[in-house]
Amino acid sequence: MSRSRGSFGQIIFADQSRIYNTSTIVGRIRVCGDHFTKNCYTKTILGIKKRKGGNVSSSFVRSTTKSGRRKGIRSSHADAAPCGQDAPEKDVGCKSRIVETSMPYADHDYSQRPPSLEEQLQEAQKTIACQEELLKLRKNRFFLERFQCDDRLIMFYTGFKDYITLMAVFMALQPTAESMLGWGQSLADQHIIRKGFEEQSPPLIDQFFLFLCHLRQGFLVQDLATRFNVSQATVSRICITWTNFLYCMLGSILVWPSREKVNELLPLSFKNTFPRTRVILDCTELHVKRATSKVLNSETYPYYKGTITFKSLVGISPYGELTFVSDLYMGSISDKEITQTSGILSLLEEGDEVMADKDFFIGDLLSPINVRLVTPAFSKSNRKLTPEEKLQTQEIARLRIHVERAIRRIKEYHIFDRTLPMTTLGSINQVWTVCALLTTFQGPLF
Incomplete structure (x- = not known):
């Protein structure tokens, strides 16, 4: 049996199979209770065993050095009978080892003085400064909340006229957007996608903001990945997902007005000249890179433009x-073919008027459904225009110019500024439609 001094002056005795915790205090020393005789104890009224005063174990003797100085207290525990010999069934040996123990839980360290009020104030100031720095860094992130108080920047980055309109559109889309599947994600894969991949995506509102920045300013994938602190793969996934989502959601909104609504909102300039006008039509083109296939190049090459293009038909109401x-469609398609193929003829009603440019030769398509074509007059065989024809031509040109302004709104989404690669064929039609429908949230042209 050996001993060692633990924390708070505690002495611990241990052997190979039992650890004897101290139970009796002698002065400043704790010793094993087995080294006191039964006569040394008495019981209180409550039945608690208590040692009588003045009893010291004989297993401890004082030793001195040759110079006569007291060396300390030496235990003769190793020479005495093993502890617990009154319980032979334990058969505890005397070979022992030292076991260090400490208090398992220390509630307070009473030896340490509490911090002063000045120290507490300094610590509070440091915490406040740290929180202000975190708040500043959060506000400087390229997220939507950074620009919510500046409608000019909202228009610049998203194409929406103000923050309120943007949030109104998002709130309408949010219930469906929260359950939409990401690009390349099936129902079976939804439960096995890595949690870390989901967590690295921005919040839903900022995904919408990222996609709008991609369309409005034409930011490249690497640029957006740096701005939003995500991977380029995440940016690509977000853009493709929101392109298809908005194509379905915005495409389901009925933008073709009824005859009654057109008559109600018809401007005075149309009432005095062409009161039955239902729609103003014009075509526009997007430039794409030349393909390696000669057949594809021939289909996308309009001879009057001289470049490889895609073509779309756009229509606006008389009130803008x-x-x-x-x-x-492929750039080689004519205005007549695209009018016949696009499906607009099925939307027109008997008695309507369609205003278009003079090269829209669609009169034979409108005549069977009793719709009149309004185009500027042009001379044939050097015939001069009459004063009435000149006046009508000027009036049509003044009214028809608004459709070109509507097309310019669409092309202000700078994703169409650069020549589109042929690799975008899979999603360019959705992107074009989404950009066109997003312009409706800017309000009428006049």
């Missing part, structure tokens, strides 16, 4: 709202 946008 976008009411029709067709899919993209």
Whole structure:
């Protein structure tokens, strides 16, 4: 049996099979209770065993050095009978080892003085400064909340006229957007996607903001990944997902107005000249890179343009709202073919008028459904225009110019500034339609 001094002056005795915790205090020393005789104890009224005063174990003797100085207290525990010999069934040996123990839980360290009020104030100031720094860094992130108080920047980055309109559109989309599947994600894969991959995506509102920045300013994938602190793969996934989502959601909104609504909102300039006008039509083109296939190049090459293009038909109401946008077709298609293929003829009603440019030769398509074509007059065989024809031509040109302004709104989404690669064929039609429908949230042209 050996001993060692633990924390708070505690002495611990241990052997190979039992650890004897101290139970009796002698002065400043704790010793094993087995080294006291039974006569040394008495019981209190409550039945608690208590040692009588003045009793010291004989197993401890004082030793001195040759110089006569007291060396300390030496235990003769190793020479005495093993502890617990009154319980032979234990058969505890005397070979022992030292076991260090400490208090398992220390509630307070009473030896340490509490911090002063000045120290507490300094610590509180440090915490406040740290929180202010975190708040500043959060506000400087390229997220939507950074620009919510600046409608000019909202218009610059998203194309929405103000923050309120943007949030109104998002709130309408949010219930469906929260349950939409990401690009390349099936129902079976939804439960096995890595949690870390989901967590690295921005919040839903900022995904919408990222996609709008991609369309409005034409930011490249690497640029957006740096701005939003995500991977380029995440940016690509977000853009493709929101393109298809908005194509379905916005495409389900009815933008073609009724005859009654057109008559109600018809401007005075149309009432005095062409009161039955239902739609103003024009075509526009997007430039794409030349393909390696000669057949594809011949289909996308319009001879009057001289470049490889895609073509779309756009229509607006007389009061300046976008009411029709067709899919993209190969650039070689004529205006007559695209009018016949796009499906706009099925939307017109008997007695309507369609205003278009003079090269829209669609009169034979409108005559069977009793719709009149209004185009500027042009001379044939050097015949001069009459004063009435000149006046009518000027009036049509003044009214028809609004459809070109609507097309310019769509092309202000700078994703169409650069020549589109042929690799975008899979999603360019959705992107074009989404950009056109997003312009309806800017309000009418006049």
